[in-house]
Amino acid sequence: MYRIGVDLGGTNIAVGIVDEKYKIIAQNSTKTKRERGAKAIVKDIALLIEDLLRKTGIKVDEICSAGIGVPGAVDTKKGVVTFSNNFDFKSTELKKMLKDTTGFDFFVANDANAAAFGEYIAGSGKGSDNFVLMTIGTGIGAGIVINGKIYTGVNGAAAEIGHTVIVKDGIPCSCGRKGCFERYASASALTSMAQNAAEENTNSELYKLCGGDIKKIEGRTVFAAIEKNDKTAGEVLDKFIEYLAVGVTNIVNALQPDVLAIGGGVSAAGDVLINPLKQRVQIEDYARFCELKTIIKAAVLSNDAGIIGAAYLDLT
DSSP states (O other), X not given: OEEEEEEEOSSEEEEEEEOTTSOEEEEEEEEOOGGGOHHHHHHHHHHHHHHHHXXXXXXXXXXXXXXXXXXXXXXXXXXXXXXXXXXXXEEEOHHHHHHHXXXXXXXXXXXXXXXXXXXXXXXXXXXXXXXXXXXXXXXXXXXXXXXXXXXOOTTSOTTOGGGSBSSTTOSBOTTSOBSBTHHHHSHHHHHHHHHXXXXXXXXXXXXXHTTTOGGGOOHHHHHHHHHTTOHHHHHHHHHHXXXXXXXXXXXXXHHOOSEEEEESGGGGGTHHHHHHHHHHXXXXXXXXTSSSOOEEEEOSOTTHHHHHHHHTGGGO
C-alpha cells in the first residue's frame, strides 16, 4: 500500500507518493501562486496527484491514506484551516475541498507539525519518544511530538516558538510583539546581521564575496566567508548562535525532549552551527547536571520531511 503526502508552501506545492518504508517513490511540484485562493490551489493538488498516479501506475485503491501540511492554525479534527497569515485562509474547510476535488479523505495539519512528524518517524527523531523539530527559515517554526502524537494545543496553533520573546522591548515583529526569537535567530536575521557587518567592514571576506553589493549577502555567504577564516563572518555567526542558544535553551528547559533537531536552510552548515550551539545550550540547560539530557542535532530529511510526515498523519 502507498500514501499521498502534500506539503503546501508559500512558494511551491509539493506532492509525493510514499511507501511503507517511509520512502518517497515519486514526487512532483508546482508554483503555489497563493493569491489565487484555496479552490485553485486544491485543483492544482488534484492535478499533481493524478499525474503521479498515472506515471507510477499506482491505482487509487492502493492508496491507504492522504495528508497535507499547511501553514497556519489548523483544526485537525475537522480538517479546517482556521487561520493562515501566509494564505488568505480563514475557517477554510480544506479537508472537504480536497475530498470533493481529489476523492481522497485527507488528514490536515500545520506544515511544521507535519515536517516534525516526518523527522520523528523517519529522520533525526527516529527511535525517540519526545521530539522537537525547529525550522530556521524566513522565520522560526517548530513542531512538537510527545509520545508519538503531535502536540497542537487547544486551537491548533501550538509550537509558535518564533514568537516567544528573547529580548524585552526589542525589534518589532510582524506578530505585534517586540523582541521575538525569530527577529534575532532566523535566516532573515542572520542575513541582516551579515549585511550590516559587511557594510561596516569593507575589507572583510564577507564584503568581498558579495562583490561590494551587500544586498546579495545571504546566510550561506556567512558560512562561505568563515571557510576563508574571515573574522567578521565569525563574529556574526557567534552573535547569531548566542541568540539562537537563548531560544533553544528555553525550549529544552520547558520540554526536555529526547531530541531537538534543527532544520531549514541554515542547518546545512552542519557542525559549524550545531557544535557551538550545543556548547552554549549545555551551559544554560537547567538539567545540565542530569545524566539524561536533550540531544541537539541537525535534521536529516530536508524538504522531504513535510511530504513524509503528511503522508503518515493518520498515525497521529
